[in-house]
Amino acid sequence: NAGVTQTPKFQVLKTGQSMTLQCAQDMNHNSMYWYRQDPGMGLRLIYYSASEGTTDKGEVPNGYNVSRLNKREFSLRLESAAPSQTSVYFCASSLGSQDTQYFGPGTRLTVL
């Protein structure tokens, strides 16, 4: 099992450009999450999906959209990137509530 995979690993964007971060899990998990991690701020939840077909906002959803394409895949889209979105983005999945979260390797995004 690959666990949680994320693409790309690194990305540089110019302000105003758009992009989609991809995440997939092969553990048949119900819940999936997108976090961003910034120095001194810790992991902050952007969006999550408790099951296929549902998505909910987390702590910092502004400037992002998500799609739970199927049970395996959960994508994060930046429609118009801003320098404040420079961060490391982690996708995670869990079987359900109160379960361990499994994290992907992260995407390091720089917005110039």
Place this chain on the structure above:
Amino acid sequence: SQKIEQNSEALNIQEGKTATLTCNYTNYSPAYLQWYRQDPGRGPVFLLLIRENEKEKRKERLKVTFDTTLKQSLFHITASQPADSATYLCALGGYNTDKLIFGTGTRLQVFP
């Protein structure tokens, strides 16, 4: 709003000693608490989960305590090794929600 505090300063200890990391929280009544390990450039990896009705949990050289009166969890690594050097994150989970709230993490450095 909810707040989780972990010591932002790095903890430096000698190999063989016991490392103790602290996680304090306010304005929250968690159903459970999790500890994760994060190595540089990687996603967090789950270590232990302790529920609100449990005082202590052990796994090999790791021990976690949870005091809901003090609103504090302590994470202990006994007989520490240089390979234990990493950042350790605590995360709080609530009732009937998949969401976790993460602390900023404490960096542990174990020197020979």
